[in-house]
Amino acid sequence: xxxxxRCNRLTCRKALADKAVVTTCSHIxxxxxxxxxxxxxxxxxxxxxxLTEPDDVVVCSLHPSNDYxxxxxxxxxxxxxLEICGRAISFWQYxxxxxxxxQHAVVRNVNDKNAQLQKQxxxxxxxANGEMSLLNSKVSELERxxxxxxxxxxxxxxxxxxxxKEYQKLKVSAGTV
Numbered sequence: 001x002x003x004x005x006r007c008n009r010l011t012c013r014k015a016l017a018d019k020a021v022v023t024t025c026s027h028i029x030x031x032x033x034x035x036x037x038x039x040x041x042x043x044x045x046x047x048x049x050x051l052t053e054p055d056d057v058v059v060c061s062l063h064p065s066n067d068y069x070x071x072x073x074x075x076x077x078x079x080x081x082l083e084i085c086g087r088a089i090s091f092w093q094y095x096x097x098x099x100x101x102x103q104h105a106v107v108r109n110v111n112d113k114n115a116q117l118q119k120q121x122x123x124x125x126x127x128a129n130g131e132m133s134l135l136n137s138k139v140s141e142l143e144r145x146x147x148x149x150x151x152x153x154x155x156x157x158x159x160x161x162x163x164x165k166e167y168q169k170l171k172v173s174a175g176t177v
Contacts, residue, residue, distance in 0.1 A: 005062070005095060008046045009033045010102075016062060024056045025049040026094040031059065 005016040007030040014030050021034035027046035029037065034057070042051040051057050061068070073081050 022060050026091050
């Protein structure tokens with residue numbers, strides 16, 4: 001589950017692998033973003049909580065050594081250990097909830113963009129289909145005009161042949177006289 005953590009800075013969202021900066025208000029940031037964000041001010045960019053205490057912002061290892069795991073809670077009372085565990089689980093629940101909300105927002109945005117693009121596509125298709133219909137009717141009209149011109153040409157050719165036959169007959173009859 002360690003790989004599920006991401007930098008809570010919306011412009012970063014980098015997967016956190018080794019070290020991270022954690023706040024007492026349950027936000028987590030990559031070291032690079034934390035250096036930039038907490039350099040001049042101690043206000044959480046995730047929720048705008050004032051982080052004035054020294055332990056409000058800490059660098060933590062996401063893969064602590066076994067020696068660290070053994071010693072970190074040693075000497076603490078079981079109730080303190082359970083309280084720490086409860087807070088750690090609450091942190092994870094919050095991070096999972098935040099990631100889930102972020103992913104839902106991303107899906108919503110993608111669906112909205114998809115709907116806009118679908119509307120644009122439908123509009124372009126309607127326009128293209130209208131133009132195609134207009135062009136098809138022009139093609140049909142031009143085909144009718146072409147057929148009419150072909151008929152006229154055939155008629156003129158037939159008339160010219162008839163006239164040529166008559167001319168040839170007149171020529172033959174004038175040559176015999």
